[in-house]
Amino acid sequence: MKRALTNLSAAELVSLLKGRGQPAFRGKQIFDWLHKGADFSGMKNLPAALLGDLDGEYAAQGARIVKTLVSKKDGTEKYLFALEDGNIVEGVFMRYAHGNTLCVSTQVGCRMGCVFCASALDGLVRNLEPGEMLSQVLLVNALHRHGEERGVTNVVLMGSGEPLDNYENALAFLRLLSAPGGICISLRNVSLSTCGLAPEIGRLAQEDLGLTLSISLHAAADERRREIMPIARRYSIGELIESCREYVKKTGRRVSFEYALIEGVNSSLEEADALAALLRGFQCHVNLIPINRVAEGKLAAPKQSAIEAFQKRLEDKGIAVSRRREMGADIAGACGQLRRRHLSENSAS
Numbered sequence: 001m002k003r004a005l006t007n008l009s010a011a012e013l014v015s016l017l018k019g020r021g022q023p024a025f026r027g028k029q030i031f032d033w034l035h036k037g038a039d040f041s042g043m044k045n046l047p048a049a050l051l052g053d054l055d056g057e058y059a060a061q062g063a064r065i066v067k068t069l070v071s072k073k074d075g076t077e078k079y080l081f082a083l084e085d086g087n088i089v090e091g092v093f094m095r096y097a098h099g100n101t102l103c104v105s106t107q108v109g110c111r112m113g114c115v116f117c118a119s120a121l122d123g124l125v126r127n128l129e130p131g132e133m134l135s136q137v138l139l140v141n142a143l144h145r146h147g148e149e150r151g152v153t154n155v156v157l158m159g160s161g162e163p164l165d166n167y168e169n170a171l172a173f174l175r176l177l178s179a180p181g182g183i184c185i186s187l188r189n190v191s192l193s194t195c196g197l198a199p200e201i202g203r204l205a206q207e208d209l210g211l212t213l214s215i216s217l218h219a220a221a222d223e224r225r226r227e228i229m230p231i232a233r234r235y236s237i238g239e240l241i242e243s244c245r246e247y248v249k250k251t252g253r254r255v256s257f258e259y260a261l262i263e264g265v266n267s268s269l270e271e272a273d274a275l276a277a278l279l280r281g282f283q284c285h286v287n288l289i290p291i292n293r294v295a296e297g298k299l300a301a302p303k304q305s306a307i308e309a310f311q312k313r314l315e316d317k318g319i320a321v322s323r324r325r326e327m328g329a330d331i332a333g334a335c336g337q338l339r340r341r342h343l344s345e346n347s348a349s
């Protein structure tokens with residue numbers, strides 16, 4: 001597989017080009033084009049021979065958009081990205097009052113095995129390289145950024161994959177994303193979501209990057225969590241919360257907890273009480289998500305009234321809570337769904 005030039009920092013590109021007898025400014029020009037989402041064919045001010053040479057050895061971008069779906073309800077856009085080796089990952093672009101958020105994938109598939117998640121169904125295929133993550137942002141930003149229009153202002157690592165299971169590459173991606181001179185998205189506008197790899201959360205705390213950490217908790221008791229999330233067999237909720245406390249202490253950032261409500265599994269008022277007790281006094285925020293039904297699965301969201309009662313119970317107990325807006329439901333907005341549909345349609349034809 002050809003490696004993408006988007007894996008390289010500006011300094012690395014300059015030295016690559018220098019190694020080919022090119023002046024430093026050529027490396028900077030290429031870096032600028034890449035961060036505008038361009039491929040070799042769009043790099044108008046560079047010698048064709050040089051671009052031809054590079055093209056023989058490298059891909060420019062680490063991904064290309066092969067399909068776009070636009071929600072008629074809320075303008076949310078969903079993309080399928082093809083990688084250089086033909087693998088497919090997906091991304092979602094959501095418009096909010098405060099900015100535009102792109103949800104980025106970090107792995108092809110996932111090996112965490114959460115029972116409600118479409119990305120986990122076939123296990124892990126491979127880790128994404130930093131440049132493959134970055135290109136998702138660069139390409140979508142280029143689609144939306146015209147004149148005064150805002151492109152991608154916020155990034156969430158909530159697409160397919162577990163970012164902390166691909167730690168080095170995810171961190172390298174964040175450095176590229178926030179580097180001066182490139183697309184330069186502040187890490188204050190980035191959330192990293194994890195199913196709870198406690199040691200890596202501790203490691204991330206030490207990096208002190210200013211990221212928002214988002215924990216996919218989904219249950220307040222170990223036995224229940226183990227039924228739906230295999231990672232809970234490795235790390236207890238106690239260990240997980242301890243690593244989150246360390247994160248808050250080291251970074252001064254608030255942690256947010258994702259709680260996907262599943263009928264008959266984790267949505268009773270007793271479970272709301274247990275969640276409130278677990279998080280009491282902790283500087284955090286709970287985000288409730290009615291579970292998206294995955295075609296293959298039987299799990300479903302509770303009724304509206306039960307969701308509202310769960311939310312009210314948390315609020316009454318002093319927990320800061322919000323409900324995730326359900327965006328792009330008409331275009332298979334939930335993790336991994338579109339890719340699976342695409343793969344099964346293509347294998348059927």
Ligand code: SAH
Binds near residue numbers: 117159161193289
């Ligand atoms: N692996 C990371 C990030 C990817 S999943 C993590 O676990 O956090 C992003 C979020 O979507 C997680 O909170 C995950 O639990 C949630 N999720 C997965 N499948 C879902 C579904 N069918 N309905 C609602 N949320 C889901």
